[in-house]
Amino acid sequence: MRIVIAGGHGQIALRLERVLARRGHEVAGIIRNPEQADELRAAGAEPVVLDLESASVEETAEALRGADAAVFAAGAGPGSTTERKDTVDRAAAVLFADAAERAGVLRYVIVSSMGADANHEGDGVFDAYLRAKGAADDDVRAREGLDWTVLRPGALTNDDAMAGVRLAKSTGRGEVTREDVAEVIAELLATPGTGKLTLELIGGTTPVADAVKEVAEDR
Numbered sequence: 001m002r003i004v005i006a007g008g009h010g011q012i013a014l015r016l017e018r019v020l021a022r023r024g025h026e027v028a029g030i031i032r033n034p035e036q037a038d039e040l041r042a043a044g045a046e047p048v049v050l051d052l053e054s055a056s057v058e059e060t061a062e063a064l065r066g067a068d069a070a071v072f073a074a075g076a077g078p079g080s081t082t083e084r085k086d087t088v089d090r091a092a093a094v095l096f097a098d099a100a101e102r103a104g105v106l107r108y109v110i111v112s113s114m115g116a117d118a119n120h121e122g123d124g125v126f127d128a129y130l131r132a133k134g135a136a137d138d139d140v141r142a143r144e145g146l147d148w149t150v151l152r153p154g155a156l157t158n159d160d161a162m163a164g165v166r167l168a169k170s171t172g173r174g175e176v177t178r179e180d181v182a183e184v185i186a187e188l189l190a191t192p193g194t195g196k197l198t199l200e201l202i203g204g205t206t207p208v209a210d211a212v213k214e215v216a217e218d219r
Contacts, residue, residue, distance in 0.1 A: 001025050001026070001069060001189065002025070002027075002028070002066060002067045002068050003025055003026070003028070003067060003068065003069045003070070003071060004027075004028045004030065004064050004067045004070050004071070004105075005017065005028070005029045005030065005070075006030045006052060006070070006073060006074045006096050007030070007072070007073040008028070008029020008030050008031045008045060008047065008073075009029065009031050009036040009040065010073050010075060010077075011156075012073050012111060012178050012181050012182055012185075013071075014029075014039065014043050015178055015179055015181075015182035016071065016073065016181075016185055017040065017043040017044055017045040018043045018044055018182075019186045020045075020186055021043065021045065023186060023190075027044060027045040027046065028045060028046040028047075028048050028063070028067070029043075029045040029046070029047055030048045030049075030063060031048070031050075032049070032050070032051045032052070032053075033049075034047075034049045048063050050063055052074060052088070052095055052096065053088060053091075053092060057099050057102060058099075058102070060095055060096060060098075061098075061102040061103040063099075064099050064103035064105050065103045065104075067103065067105045068107060069105065069108070069109070069189050070100045070105050070109070071108075071109045071111070071185060071189075072092075072109070072110040072111060072136075074088060074093070075088060076088040076129075080125075081125070085125065085128045085129045085131075086132050088132075089129060089133050089136060090132035090133070090135045090136045090139075093110055093139070093140065094136060094139050094140075097110075097139065097140050097143060097146065097148075101143065101146065106145065106146055107189065107195070108140065108146045108148045109148070109149045109151060109185055109188060109189065110136065110137065110140050110148065110149070110150050110151070111151055111181070111185070112152045113130065113152055113153070114152045114153060114154050114173065114200055116130050116133035116134040116136075116137055116152060117130055117131065117134040118134035118138050119131070137150045137198070141198070148195060149188050149196075149197050149198075149199065150198040150199070151184065151188070151199055151201060152200045153176050153201045154171070154173060154174045154175055154176050154200070154201065154202040154203075155173075155174070155175045155176070156175070156176065156178050156181070157176070157177050158177070158178060159177045159179075161177055161183065162176075162177060162180055162203045163205060163207075164203075164204050164205040164206045164208070165184060165201060165202070165203060165204045165211050166201070166203065166204030166205075166206065166211070167184060167199055167200070167201050167206070167211040167212065167214075167215055168199065168200060169198065169200065169215075170200055171200040171201065171202045171204075172202070174202030174203055175202065175203055176201050176203050177203065180203065181201065183208045184201055184211070184212065187208050187209055187212040188212055191213060191216050192216065193216035193217070193219065194212060194215065194216050196219075197219060199215060
């Protein structure tokens with residue numbers, strides 16, 4: 001498969017690029033800063049320089065043409081403003097979904113966050129983040145033309161992959177490694193029947209392949 005990842009230099013995205021490249025997939029990562037291109041190449045991905053905060057739908061669709069799947073793993077990141085939570089975590093995800101539809105890319109995975117809710121209350125930056133993520137999720141889930149999966153990890157860590165995960169419509173709070181998130185996304189892309197699902201993800205005891213197979217069978 002050819003898989004295009006928005007936010008290609010992010011911590012989850014770089015791990016995912018390595019996982020997908022090891023599995024023999026053709027991977028492209030969308031980045032805003034061309035200075036990050038060599039790191040993507042080292043991870044096994046083709047760098048595509050495009051700013052999703054200013055790009056048009058057609059420009060973004062051009063980056064997606066010929067792909068079999070799109071993964072939105074971009075984020076404004078720590079220290080960003082409330083405004084950028086909206087322009088990146090919500091608006092860029094919506095743009096990427098618009099572009100996927102225009103390019104005929106039906107498989108769409110969006111990396112969200114546990115607790116994402118468009119109606120979340122609060123005045124802090126993290127509150128704005130949860131609202132932005134929730135709004136993006138709602139937009140994607142309303143698209144009948146996309147075979148979407150919304151993945152909502154718990155608190156992210158940089159630890160090594162664990163022995164297993166817990167993946168379900170509701171898991172309760174917990175931590176999960178970014179390595180495991182990347183492995184789960186790769187497995188979701190490889191496993192039929194995982195579209196139209198909103199899933200929470202935390203560390204657990206079930207091997208990743210088995211966890212993904214279970215949610216596909218139990219839908």
